[in-house]
Amino acid sequence: MKNAWSILLTAAIIVSILIILAVSWHSVEEIHYLKGFYPTSFTVEEAYYATLVEFLKVHIISLPLVVIIIVALYTLRRLRERE
Numbered sequence: 001m002k003n004a005w006s007i008l009l010t011a012a013i014i015v016s017i018l019i020i021l022a023v024s025w026h027s028v029e030e031i032h033y034l035k036g037f038y039p040t041s042f043t044v045e046e047a048y049y050a051t052l053v054e055f056l057k058v059h060i061i062s063l064p065l066v067v068i069i070i071v072a073l074y075t076l077r078r079l080r081e082r083e
Contacts, residue, residue: 002079009072009079016065016072023061027054 034042034050042050 002083005079006076009076013069013072016068020058020062020065024058027058030054 031051031054034047
């Protein structure tokens, strides 16, 4: 039973990291896309706010996933200590 929990927790960690990487990559691409409009359409202030929105989006999505990673690592450690 402990082995199944270990596999499940490891999978949760990997999936969480992959989601964080995907969201971060998407935000970088979004900023790069918006940067293409910067010389003609965006003021410096608008570019700042667009970047801030992407920054906040990454952190809002990542926070629960980081909590999942921390809890899963703690649980894995506790499972290994009991063996």
